[in-house]
Structure formats: C-alpha cells, structure tokens
Amino acid sequence: MDLFDVLTLICGLALFLYGMDVMGDALKKSAGRKLKTILGNLTSNKWKGFLLGLGVTAVIQSSSATTVMVVGFVNSGTMLLSQAIGVIMGANVGTAVTSWITALNGISGGSGATAWLEWLKPSAWMPVLALIGICLLMFSKKDKKKDIGTILMGFAILMVGMDTMSGAVSGLKESPEFHQILLLFNNPILGVLAGTVLTAVVQSSSASVGILQALSSTGVITYSAAMPIIMGQNIGTCVTAMLSSISANKNGKRAALVHLYFNIIGVILWMSMYYLIGWILTSTGVFGLFDWAGGTNIDMWGIAATHTIFKIFSVALLMPMSNLLEKLALATIKGSDTKGDSFTDMLDERLLETPSVALERCYEVADQMAKLSSKAIQQAITLLDTYDEKTAQEVHEAEDKVDIYEDVLGSYLMKLSAKSMTETDSREVTKLLYMIGDFERISDHAVNVVDSADEIKDKGLVFSDKAMNELKVMYGAINEIMQITEESFINQDVEKAHVVEPLEQVVDDLKEQIRVRHIRRLQKEECTMEHGFVLSDILTNLERVSDHCSNVASCLIEMSEHEDLDLHEYLHHLKEEGTFDKLYHQYLDKYSIAQTGDK
Numbered sequence: 001m002d003l004f005d006v007l008t009l010i011c012g013l014a015l016f017l018y019g020m021d022v023m024g025d026a027l028k029k030s031a032g033r034k035l036k037t038i039l040g041n042l043t044s045n046k047w048k049g050f051l052l053g054l055g056v057t058a059v060i061q062s063s064s065a066t067t068v069m070v071v072g073f074v075n076s077g078t079m080l081l082s083q084a085i086g087v088i089m090g091a092n093v094g095t096a097v098t099s100w101i102t103a104l105n106g107i108s109g110g111s112g113a114t115a116w117l118e119w120l121k122p123s124a125w126m127p128v129l130a131l132i133g134i135c136l137l138m139f140s141k142k143d144k145k146k147d148i149g150t151i152l153m154g155f156a157i158l159m160v161g162m163d164t165m166s167g168a169v170s171g172l173k174e175s176p177e178f179h180q181i182l183l184l185f186n187n188p189i190l191g192v193l194a195g196t197v198l199t200a201v202v203q204s205s206s207a208s209v210g211i212l213q214a215l216s217s218t219g220v221i222t223y224s225a226a227m228p229i230i231m232g233q234n235i236g237t238c239v240t241a242m243l244s245s246i247s248a249n250k251n252g253k254r255a256a257l258v259h260l261y262f263n264i265i266g267v268i269l270w271m272s273m274y275y276l277i278g279w280i281l282t283s284t285g286v287f288g289l290f291d292w293a294g295g296t297n298i299d300m301w302g303i304a305a306t307h308t309i310f311k312i313f314s315v316a317l318l319m320p321m322s323n324l325l326e327k328l329a330l331a332t333i334k335g336s337d338t339k340g341d342s343f344t345d346m347l348d349e350r351l352l353e354t355p356s357v358a359l360e361r362c363y364e365v366a367d368q369m370a371k372l373s374s375k376a377i378q379q380a381i382t383l384l385d386t387y388d389e390k391t392a393q394e395v396h397e398a399e400d401k402v403d404i405y406e407d408v409l410g411s412y413l414m415k416l417s418a419k420s421m422t423e424t425d426s427r428e429v430t431k432l433l434y435m436i437g438d439f440e441r442i443s444d445h446a447v448n449v450v451d452s453a454d455e456i457k458d459k460g461l462v463f464s465d466k467a468m469n470e471l472k473v474m475y476g477a478i479n480e481i482m483q484i485t486e487e488s489f490i491n492q493d494v495e496k497a498h499v500v501e502p503l504e505q506v507v508d509d510l511k512e513q514i515r516v517r518h519i520r521r522l523q524k525e526e527c528t529m530e531h532g533f534v535l536s537d538i539l540t541n542l543e544r545v546s547d548h549c550s551n552v553a554s555c556l557i558e559m560s561e562h563e564d565l566d567l568h569e570y571l572h573h574l575k576e577e578g579t580f581d582k583l584y585h586q587y588l589d590k591y592s593i594a595q596t597g598d599k
Contacts, residue, residue, distance in 0.1 A: 009168035012214070015161030017207055020098075023154030025420060026147050027060045046086035046322055050315065053090025060354075063095035064204060064240035067259050069357060071245050072350035075252030076361070077342055081329065084255045085322045089262060092234070093311045098206035099304040101155075102162050102213055130156035143423045158210075165214035185225040188271055195232020205237035209307055213300040223306075226298045227274065230306055231267040238263055244350055250336065254329035261328055266314030343368045343405065347412040355421035359428055362413060366432055367490045369405045369439040372398045374486040376446035377545055381475050383453035384538065395450050402443040406436050431559040435489070438548040442482075445541040445548075452537045461531060464521065470514045470593050471538070477507050477591045478542050485549040488556060500553035502583035506591055507546040511539045513593055 057066045070087050073079035079087075129152045136149025185191040199208040212229060215221060238260040245256035298306070318325065343365045351358040376398040379391050410433065417429050455461070463471070481503045488497040518535055521527040 005168050009165055012161045012164030012166075012168055013211065015157050015164060016210055017161070017202065017204075019154045019156070019158030019161055020204065020207055020210075021154075023151055023158060024060055024062050024065065026150035026154055046082075046319065049083055049086025050090040050093075050319065053087035053092075054094040055090070056087075057091040057094025058097045062204065062206070063091040064237060065353065066091040066094070067238075067241040067256070068244045068350050069354055071241055071248055071252045071255045072348035074255040075245075075248040075350070076346045076348045077251075081251055081254055081258070082322075082326055085258055085262075085325055086319075088255070088259045089315045089319060089322075092259075092262065093308075093315060095206055095237070096304070096308040096311055099209045099213070099307045102159070102206075102210045103300040103304040104159070126156050126159050147422070162210055162214060165211065166217040169215055169218055185229060186222075188228040188231075188275070191225065191228020192232035192235065192267065192271075195229035195234075196236040197232075198229075199233045199236025200239040203240050205233045208233045208236065209303060213303050216297075216299055216303055219297055219299075221298055223296055223298045223302065226303060227306065228271070230303065230310065231271060233307075234263045234310065235260075235267060248350075250333050253333050254326075257329045257332055258325050261325055262314065262318060265318060265325075266310065269317060270310055270313060344408045347408060349412075349415070352412075352416055352419055355416060355419045355425055358412075358416050358419075359421075359425055362409060362416070362429075362432055365405055365409050366436055366439070369402050369409070369436060370486045370489050372402050372405075373439045373442040373446070374482045376402075376443050377449070377482055378479055380446040380449035380453070381478065381542075383450055384456070384471070384475075387453050387457040392450050392454065395446050399443040399447045402440050406440040409436055427559055431555055434555050435552050438551045442545050442548050445545050448541045449538060452534055452541070455534055459530070461534060463531060463535070464526060466521070467514075467518065467527065467531070467535065470517060471535075473591050473593045474507070474510050474514065474539070474542055477503065477510060477587070478545055481507065481546050481549045485552050489552055492556070494557055497553035497556045498579065499583060501550050502580050503587045504546045504550040505584055506587040507543055509588070510591060510593065511543045514539060517593075 053066060053070075057063050060066065067088055070079065070084045070091070074081055074084050133149045133152030133156060136145050137153065140146055140149065185194060195208065195212075198211065199205050202208055202211075209230070212221075212226065212233070216226070238256070241256040241259050245253045248256070346361040346364055347358075348361075351361060376395045379395050379398075382388075383391055383395075413429055413433050413436075417426070417433075421429075481500060484496060484499055484503070487493065488500070515536070518527060518532055522529070522532065
C-alpha cells in the first residue's frame with residue numbers, strides 16, 4: 001500500500017463520513033413533524049419505548065443523535081429515566097440498519113444465473129441515484145423534494161466513499177505488516193480497545209462499522225479478529241452521549257450512563273459466551289463450529305450480521321433487567337436534582353440538533369406564556385371590582401414568569417433559527433418570535449390594570465353605576481377576546497383566530513364610547529377629573545390588550561396562508577371581507593352599552 005493508496009483511503013473516508021452526515025441531516029429534516037410526534041408519544045411501556053427508539057434511529061440513521069435527544073428529554077424532565085431505557089435499547093438496534101446498507105458493496109455476481117447480482121452493487125445504480133438527487137436539488141422548488149434529493153445525494157456520496165475505501169485497501173491483502181496487525185486484534189482486549197477508540201474518534205458506530213467493512217473487502221480479516229473490534233465499536237458509540245451529558249443534570253447524566261452500561265454489559269456477556277463456547281468445543285474435540293466462527297474470513301455481510309445479532313442478543317438479555325440498569329445508574333450518580341422551572345428546562349440545547357423536536361418544546365413554553373398572560377389579565381380585571389392583595393401578588397408573579405419565558409424562549413429561538421430546517425419549521429420559528437412579545441406585553445398591561453385597581457383602593461374612588469355598567473361590558477369583551485386568542489394559539493386553530501379582529505374592532509369602539517360618555521358626565525358634574533384619569537388608564541390598557549390579541553391572531557392566520565409576514569397589509573384585506581363585517585356586527589350587538597343608561 002503506497003502513499004497514493006493512503007491518500008485515496010483518506011479521501012474515501014472523508015466522502016463516507018460527509019455522505020453519512022448529509023444523509024442524516026436530510027433525514028432528520030424530512031422526518032420533521034412525524035419525528036416530533038413519534039418522540040412526543042412517550043410511554044412507560046418499555047417494549048413500546050424500544051420500538052420507538054428503533055423506528056426513530058432507523059429513520060435518522062444515527063443512534064448517537066437519538067440518544068443525545070433522549071438525554072435532552074430526560075434532562076428537561078419530559079421523559080422519565082425508566083422510559084428512556086427502552087428507547088436507548090431500541091436506538092442501539094436501529095443503528096444496525098446502516099451496516100446492511102453499506103454491505104451492498106459486498107455483492108458479487110458470478111457467471112450465468114448469478115450474473116444479475118452485479119446489478120445490485122451500488123456502483124451499478126449509484127450514478128442514477130446521484131443524477132436524480134442533483135436534479136431534485138437544482139430544479140425542484142418544493143422543500144420535501146429538495147430534502148429527498150439531499151438524501152439521495154448523501155447516500156450516493158456515502159456509497160462512493162465506501163467503494164473508494166474498499167479499492168484503496170485492496171492491496172493490503174498482500175501486506176505482511178497488515179497480517180501482523182490483524183493478529184494483534186485476535187487479543188480480545190486490544191480488539192475491543194481499537195474498536196472503541198476508532199468509534200470515539202469518528203463519533204459514529206455506523207461509520208466505524210463501515211470502515212471495518214471496507215477493510216474486510218481485502219478478504220484477510222477473520223471472525224476472531226473482527227469480533228472484538230465490533231464489540232468495541234458498540235462501546236465507542238456511547239462517547240457522543242457521554243460528552244453531551246457533561247452539562248446535563250443528574251438525570252440526564254444517568255440516561256447517558258444507561259447507554260454506556262447497556263453496551264459494556266452486553267459486550268462482556270457476549271464475549272464471555274463466545275470464548276466459553278469456543279473453549280468447550282476445542283476441549284471436547286468439536287472444532288467445526290468454532291473454527292468457522294474464529295478462523296473463517298469475514299465479509300461485509302458477516303460484519304452486518306454479527307453487529308445486528310449482538311444488539312438483538314443484548315436487548316433480549318437486558319430488557320427484562322432494565323430496572324437493574326436504572327438502579328445501577330442511580331447508584332453511580334446519587335442524589336436528586338434541584339428543581340428548576342419545568343418549562344424553561346424543556347429548552348435543552350441538545351434538542352437543537354433536531355430542530356423539529358426543539359420547535360415542539362418551544363411551542364410548549366409559548367403555550368404556557370399564553371395561559372399565564374390570559375389568566376393574569378382576567379385576574380387583574382376582577383381586582384377593579386374587589387381588590388385582593390393575594391390576587392394582585394399572583395398577577396405580578398405571573399408577569400415576572402412571562403418575562404423570564406420571553407427572554408429564555410427568544411434566545412433559544414434565535415439559536416434554533418440558525419439551524420438547518422424545513423421552510424415550514426423556519427416560518428414557525430419566525431411566527432413564535434413575533435407572538436411571544438405580544439404575550440409578554442399582555443402580562444405587562446395586566447400589571448398596569450392592577451396598579452389602577454390599587455389606586456382606586458388607596459384613594460377610595462367609587463365609579464358611578466353608569467360607569468361601572470359600561471366598564472363591565474368592556475370587561476366581558478376583553479375576557480372573551482383573550483380566551484379566543486389563547487385557545488386559537490394553543491390549538492393552532494386558524495378558523496377561531498378569524499374571530500379576534502372583528503371583536504378587537506368592537507373593543508376600540510367601546511373605548512371611545514366610554515370616554516365620550518365620561519366627558520358628558522363631567523359636563524354634568526356627575527364625575528370628577530380624578531375618576532377620569534384612572535378610567536383612561538384602565539381603558540388604554542384593556543384596549544392595548546385587544547391590540548396584542550389581534551397581533552397574535554393575525555400572525556397565526558397570515559403565516560398559515562402566506563410565507564411572508566405583513567400584518568398591516570393582511571389586516572387591511574381582512575376588513576374588506578364580508579365575514580369580518582358580519583362578525584363585527586354580531587359582537588357590536590353583544591357588547592352594546594346603549595342599554596347601560598342614558599348617553
């Protein structure tokens with residue numbers, strides 16, 4: 001093997017790793033909402049968790065990515081450690097799919113009836129996939145088709161890299177030095193260590209298995225040399241999750257340890273059984289089976305099969321004892337975590353590597369912001385009738401919490417926007433960045449209303465019956481518009497969001513009517529200027545609450561119908577629709593103050 005072969009090997013390895021990375025990222029993007037729904041379907045049933053982990057890993061082609069997500073879920077408190085164990089085991093099995101795909105390079109056709117097998121080799125049909133992929137990338141305007149094109153291109157690059165590596169190492173079969181190195185790996189400790197280090201360096205067991213498969217194309221690697229390396233590769237794949245858990249809380253670290261313990265225990269049991277059976281067969285004079293397993297040369301298919309069988313063996317053996325794995329992790333890292341905020345903890349930065357999942361967590365925090373803001377304004381309104389110190393304090397606490405959520409969520413969304421994601425998810429991020437500011441302002445206005453209620457109490461102000469009746473009509477309209485906005489946002493109900501703007505227009509009208517009526521009472525000396533200042537503050541804050549509700553609803557509708565966000569233009573078109581006029585007059589009748597007394 002000369003210098004040119006070494007450079008070719010490095011080039012092939014680079015193509016292989018790059019293709020795997022491109023394909024994995026595209027698969028995560030294309031999975032999108034489906035992946036989010038699957039991972040959100042958490043269950044305490046460990047076998048369902050196993051299938052969950054297997055399915056997700058088979059889709060995104062990376063057990064490390066799945067395990068890092070699991071660490072993030074456990075760290076944020078949205079997944080229990082007991083739930084995580086089944087998912088982690090499933091992820092270990094799911095990653096074996098890649099080894100079967102790369103083993104396609106090992107297909108060889110003979111002559112006659114088996115000649116057609118040559119057409120199954122990637123070198124025969126990979127150019128077609130690459131051509132389709134590049135055409136989809138260059139000429140398609142739809143996001144999904146571009147993702148499919150990226151997947152095909154990534155797969156093609158991966159297989160070309162695999163073929164390049166196989167070609168580069170073909171000369172090793174004649175190298176005495178290479179044979180001497182292989183003999184070293186017959187020592188199980190050295191073999192496991194080599195597999196662990198290789199996988200830790202490339203940060204992917206699928207990639208390290210692919211490298212071993214390429215080396216097996218030389219035809220000189222035996223089962224006895226490959227077996228310890230494959231076992232080490234399964235231990236090395238835990239490095240990514242372990243590194244990810246460094247900044248995690250205790251439960252997040254325990255999830256990463258479960259992954260490590262699962263593979264270490266599995267390797268110890270498998271290797272013990274493998275060498276024990278070999279010793280028994282050798283000592284009893286039955287050489288056939290063990291000689292086949294130990295002395296026979298292994299090929300790409302043999303590596304894929306060994307890799308898969310080991311993983312299934314580990315799951316079958318350790319799944320019934322999953323509680324012991326949990327206890328072992330708990331015994332390793334003792335104590336409990338300091339309780340933080342359950343919603344801000346959801347925004348774990350590990351989830352940013354899977355944008356669709358991170359976006360779902362953002363919505364959960366934003367939903368809580370909507371609920372807190374809605375409750376705050378409703379509580380503040382009740383204080384205008386009957387002041388209660390405890391309720392006032394609750395409104396202030398809610399506002400403080402909403403401020404924190406806006407800061408944390410806004411920063412997280414900015415980091416998320418820098419990630420590669422689908423156009424749909426990108427629009428969702430933009431939409432959330434717009435709307436969380438409105439919810440924060442609503443909570444601010446709730447505090448302002450509390451201040452007005454506090455002023456009324458301190459100064460002993462009493463509004464006239466007419467003014468109180470008028471305000472109660474306004475209160476009813478504000479409570480309804482806030483409730484509709486909250487429900488439409490949390491449920492992403494675009495149809496309900498259409499109701500908000502007509503009602504907001506009615507609130508604007510109410511504000512002006514109440515002010516005009518107050519001026520008339522001032523002229524008749526039925527009211528004072530001091531009452532007027534407080535009344536004006538109350539009306540201004542309530543009217544601005546309705547404005548922010550309109551912003552949220554309009555953003556929800558506009559972003560569902562158009563890619564660009566132009567609220568002013570959208571509201572202009574909305575008011576020209578016949579539906580708007582109909583709803584407006586319905587609410588105008590419902591919240592009429594003509595019946596509250598003389599004008």
